[in-house]
Amino acid sequence: MTESIYKVIEIVGSSEVSWEEAAKAAIERAGKTLEDLRVAEIITQDMKIENGKVIAYRTRLKLSFKFRDE
Numbered sequence: 001m002t003e004s005i006y007k008v009i010e011i012v013g014s015s016e017v018s019w020e021e022a023a024k025a026a027i028e029r030a031g032k033t034l035e036d037l038r039v040a041e042i043i044t045q046d047m048k049i050e051n052g053k054v055i056a057y058r059t060r061l062k063l064s065f066k067f068r069d070e
Contacts, residue, residue, distance in 0.1 A: 013026025034065045
């Protein structure tokens with residue numbers, strides 16, 4: 001059995017709609033440049049506020065991807 005090694009990074013996604021959309025946007029964008037994404041873990045969620053109104057939802061995630069064997 002081959003051992004696997006994973007790298008874990010933190011990313012932040014934002015959305016005007018919801019925290020779920022913010023997380024989805026972050027993962028989809030990361031997937032354009034990172035290969036073999038494995039697990040996303042939500043760390044925190046917050047909101048950006050202007051003039052007393054919520055203008056964006058932000059989700060911070062830990063995202064893991066597998067190192068390639070060369």
